[in-house]
Amino acid sequence: MxxxxxxxxxxxxxxxxxxxxxxxxxxxxxxxxxxxxxxxxxxxxxxxxxxxxxxxxxxxxxxxxxxxxxxxxxxxxxxxxxxxxxxxxxxxxxxxxxxxxxxxxxxxxxxxxxxxxxxxxxxxxxxxxxxxxxxxxxxxxxxxxxxxxxxxxxxxxxxxxxxxxxxxxxHPIEQDLWGKLAVNAGINAFTALLDCPNGVLPEQPDFQQRITPLCREIAAVAQAEGVSLQAEALHQQILTVCARTAGNISSMLQDHRAGRSTEIDYINGYIAQCARAHGLAAPVNQALFEGVKQLHS
Ligand SMILES: NC(=O)c1ccc[n+]([C@@H]2O[C@H](COP(=O)([O-])OP(=O)(O)OC[C@H]3O[C@@H](n4cnc5c(N)ncnc54)[C@H](OP(=O)(O)O)[C@@H]3O)[C@@H](O)[C@H]2O)c1
CATH class of the missing domain: 3.40.50.720 (NAD(P)-binding Rossmann-like Domain)
Structure with missing residues (x-):
């Protein structure tokens, strides 16, 4: 076959x-x-x-x-x-x-x-x-x-x-899709905006200031979607992935550097859209979404 x-x-x-x-x-x-x-x-x-x-x-x-x-x-x-x-x-x-x-x-x-x-x-x-x-x-x-x-x-x-x-x-696969989405939402846009490999993110003041409220937003939207996700566990997971993939250039940064459109609409953009649908505020996701969009334009 x-x-x-x-x-x-x-x-x-x-x-x-x-x-x-x-x-x-x-x-x-x-x-x-x-x-x-x-x-x-x-x-x-x-x-x-x-x-x-x-x-x-x-x-x-x-x-x-x-x-x-x-x-x-x-x-x-x-x-x-x-x-x-x-x-x-x-x-x-x-x-x-x-x-x-x-x-x-x-x-x-x-x-x-x-x-x-x-x-x-x-x-x-x-x-x-x-x-x-x-x-x-x-x-x-x-x-x-x-x-x-x-x-x-x-x-x-x-x-x-x-x-x-x-x-x-x-089953349901949405739980796993959300798990990966949440980690990507905490790494990819930051690497594109700060133009750095994953491992450098935890030292960046912009990342340090925004990662806690970002994880809280993501967890609240996930829960509204019926997906179980804890903000503190997500924060820790993001730091672990940054350390484990320290030398990696994220696909979003690679796309940005190559002048290709990124998948931001389907990462922070998707979370911001879901937040609106549930009447929740997601200002950090929205700002990351708009920041990456502006980079591309
Ligand atoms: N690469 C990884 O390690 C990895 C890991 C996990 C998940 N993913 C996900 O997997 C997806 C693919 O990633 P990738 O890295 O393989 O991307 P990629 O190298 O850019 O491959 C995408 C391919 O799709 C082709 N394509 C675009 N429009 C098409 C159309 N209308 N009909 C048929 N083919 C079309 C592209 O052709 P052109 O070259 O002509 O544009 C390109 O060959 C992404 O969502 C990515 O986030 C990738």
Whole structure:
């Protein structure tokens, strides 16, 4: 059975490289052709990945048993708008975007499809357009977004395990998505605004002043959304992640430095929007959201 990877960037090519051992893999990007990349694994070994790539709207290969979506959050709905109407509704589609909001938008647009969401701590980056670096092993946690996906979640997790990714199911997946969202909301925007690696954040006066009220805001919004999250535990978790990933340049800072749009709408922007919907104040999230937006403009 074939797999489809929509969004052949760092994460997509990493997953495609492993899934290829289980069957054919086709990429869906912005244009068609053969995609050749060098994948460098953590132990230093290199694999050459040559996969067919098709553009949006082209006929899908058959039979398909899994669609992995690895576009950035802001590109996801557009990437799926031509593809999903042509896909049998029974094929599981795993959304792997960071942040929140894009997954729910896709689920609202295609409620009859078998949609799942994942949060992953696998790390991949592209030091050059034709090179992917597996920067860190992690865990992929996935669960259903639409009712028909519930029975398929264990099968999808098993397929990812067979491909070599430590994976497990979680229900409700929103709890895990919120957990990752909250940590990203406490790190990514600060690194972009202060132009520094994760490990330098705890020494920055701006971070020190805003992190406590930020964690309180995030916990209050999460609780209003029915998600259990404690402000003090989140604060500690953010500091731990900063220490553990001290040398990392966050994806938001990388995007800003490269002049690409960031995922801020789906991180602090999403939390500020949820706060408004619940009648809560979230001035720190709003300020971080606006600050990153201004950087980009
Ligand atoms: N990289 C990681 O380690 C990692 C870890 C956890 C989560 N994530 C999340 O995973 C998602 C992908 O991250 P990434 O680092 O892999 O980003 P990326 O390298 O920018 O890859 C995104 C890919 O999507 C393609 N794309 C954009 N619009 C498309 C469309 N309409 N149709 C098909 N393809 C389209 C892009 O093509 P172009 O190059 O032509 O724009 C690019 O190849 C993000 O939400 C990120 O936060 C990433």
């Amino acid at each position: 074939d797999s489809l990877v929509v969004g052949p960037g760092a994460l997509g090519l990493l997953f495609a490289a492993r899934l290829r051992a289980l069957g054919n893999v086709t990429l869906v990007g912005r244009k068609s052709g053969l995609q050749q990349s060098q994948v460098q694994w953590q132990d230093g070994t290199l694999s050459t990945l040559v996969l067919p790539q098709q553009g949006p709207g082209e006929a899908l290969p058959e039979p398909l048993d899994l669609v992995l979506v690895t576009t950035k959050a802001g590109d996801t709905l557009q990437a799926l708008s031509l593809l999903l109407p042509a896909l049998p509704q029974s094929v599981p589609v795993l959304l792997m975007q960071n942040g929140m909001g894009s997954q729910q938008t896709v689920a609202r647009a295609f409620p009859g499809h078998c949609l799942l969401a994942a949060t992953t701590t696998e790390g991949a980056n592209r030091p050059a357009p034709d090179r992917v670096l597996h920067a860190g092993h992690g865990e992929t946690c996935l669960g259903p977004l639409t009712p028909s996906a519930a029975s398929l979640a264990p099968w999808v997790a098993q397929k990812l395990r067979q491909a070599g990714f430590y994976s497990r199911t979680s």
